[in-house]
Amino acid sequence: MTATLVILCAIFFSISYSTIIFKNKPVTNNPPVSSISIAENLVNPINQVTSGSIVYKLPNTTRLTQIALDTKVEMDIAGVVNRVRLEQSFTNPSSEWVEGVYVFPLPEDSAVDRLTMHIGNRVLEGQIKEKEQARKIYQAAKKAGKKASLIEQQRPNIFTASVANIPPGESITIVIEYQQSVLIDNDKFSIRFPMVVSDRYVPGKEIATPTDALGLSLNTHRVTDASKVTPPSDPYVDRPISININLKAGFKTDTIESTYHTISIVNVDSQHKHIALNNRTELERDFELVWAPIANLQPELAVFTQQKNDDHYLMVMAAPVKKSTLTMSKTPREVIFIIDSSGSMQGSSMKQAKQALIEAISRLGKQDRFNIIDFDSKFTPLFTEAMPAIHINKNSGIQFTKGLDADGGTEPLEAIKYAFTSRKQYGQKLLRQIIFLTDGQVSNEHEIIDTVRQYIEQDKFFTIGIGYAPNSYLMTKLADYGRGAFTYIGELSEVHSKMSELFTKLESPALTNIKLTLPTHINAEQAYDVIPDLYAGETITAVFKLNALPDTLKITGNALGGDFNKTIDISQVSEAVGVDVLWGRRKLEKLIDQYNSIWDDEARNYARIAITKLALDYHLVSKFTSLVAIDVTPSRPGLEHLATKAVTKKMDLSMFNPKQITYQGQTATNANLWMFIGFILVLIAMLMRKRRRNWLR
């Protein structure tokens, strides 16, 4: 009997073993995809099972026919005006006619006012049209087989270029021009150029989406245009980009640096430099150029004018208060930190955010109170309400921060509401500051901006943009409405210096209720007449449209010590071009802000008409206007099919960091085992019968 069992065991194991060996052969019932993939992937079937490599891989045929895109950026920075020429060449490598649709980012304050389409030696000038009308013109040309291009705005910092009827094997080049003003903060001048639209989180329930939508996400009831702001990406696609900058700073520069990329600088003369992006590394992150004047030359004032037709335009940039004049505030503060620990923060972003938060907590004084609210799909506050910043509470805050993991969705709304509604009345007056640390990768910007606008009251809202390509539009707008300031942190090494600058702003009182007044005989309109609170090191920028040029400008405001009152001489002006465009762009922003805060349909309609008119007058792409360029003669024969393809962006692999989980599921039943044992038992029974017969003989 024992012998039989041993034999059975031996048979049993050899069978199960041989099954495994047998199955080590390639799975032949899968039809081969192509001979190439088999040659590449089916090298050694036995090794495959033990090392677990890929059995079959779909050869990406779509990649071979993907539209190629080459981008050239040329910037002309004169003083505080940056004029940018963005050239995009779309090449169609496939054998069919295609339409390419490319979703790309621009700075959130860019005034896009020109589009040209280049076909051979011909240049076709784009026209500004009302959005729907522009779309109709483009569609008609596309249908007629004419080469056409269309630039639309999806968000102030997200645009779409559509280029129709690219012939097989040929290219169409479009040139987009925009203008922006230079940012001045803490005596440093800077411009940012975003390279990629990062993957945005889309909240809400999916709703009907056009079948020809090219985005990764379907539209939702909360983001009704989600499919337009979620461009597909591909890790292997090549999207070369070159940047060339002519910098005429208007003063002797001390330093010129690119924060995240390597550049080469050629001195044309002492005030004129030529800057080029060196290589193509780290193209998925924002390009930032920072320049500073030599120490004793820090300008307090810059005034530029331009005359166009009968109108004068005047731009004033002033740093009316020096750091030293704003004395350190002794007012105790209540600081609420809101930290984003959603999936998009994974990796370096989360590290930077944690480091920044830990530094911030450590710097709080005993008289201050604080709380931390962590959010991803849901939110978790550290304390139910703000607690005194004493040692034990600060310690639990630091432990809480260290334990944060980046995963889940990006749903900041409830966290922000909690920050506002957990407000308490204390015996003494506290200065309440909310600090929002995030990469801002959301697509429902307006819900968030609206929430802050509605709940802000006397609180201040500061934003810290974390990571490679933070959503600057969201960050700056929140800080504007929240009467706070925004800061970018793109690298761990930047955390300390950037946070120190922010603390100076947090700890010193701001100049509030700022008004700019011109002499009474001047008839002037200020483009954006609400000037955000001014913190140490910040600069006021104002653009006026006026009938004559004034000599003086009065700045008034409220400071901690009392009223602030300063009259500055602006008789020394320099002529500049493009001030009118900046005026139009700022006026547009003001009207859009008003539009966004209106809920009444009729009033909205009026606002829309005003915006459209202004944008058409200043030739600007906006929420309601687009640029469209059309070729005169058709080039695609009527019978040829036109395929519409999304121009994929290069996938940011550093962000794309899939979670690795240890799989524990047991995915087989005992069915085979039971059947096998049953079969063996029956077999033994049979054998026993045979043997007995033998014995009988």
Add this chain to the structure above:
Amino acid sequence: MVKVILLVIGLTTFAYGTYLPVKAELSQLLIRHAWHQSIETGTSIKPWKWADMYPVMRLQSTKHQQDLIVLAGDTGNVLAFAPGLSPFTSQNNTSSTWLVSGHRDTHFTFLKDIAVGDLITTTRLDQTRKNFKVSDIDVIDISKQTISISDYESELKLVTCYPFDAILPGGSLRYVVTAKNNLWIN
């Protein structure tokens, strides 16, 4: 006498073995009923009173004539009745990986016939559908390797034990079928 006992035990054991796949088939009927009720009522309905699981999505493949209801969770008691969605992956996050496990000898037997390029359709309780195209088929050793879960890319991973006709359950090899949801691939 011994012979008869052996024969009886043998046949019973064999029958029990063949019963397991049948049970899995039958339970799908009850689960399907719960699925339709869940859609109608808008709440999660359990397939039977004492069940501790509820349906979350429907998985279909026309080519392989499969129409399965997936339950939440991937523990043994779930997988005995239906394929299960891993708690690591939420069905509510539509731009992430959905990791679905099933028994190699019941619901997921069809995976051995699946080929790159095959289409799999999912339907969630709110009736939103998604099409997935099989892009990779891997065999991994779970004692040494991990399975990657993306928070950004919409994909479906179907996992079952490997080899398909091994006699002993509990091996460490898994057959992983990855299917991608690419709305933009023409």
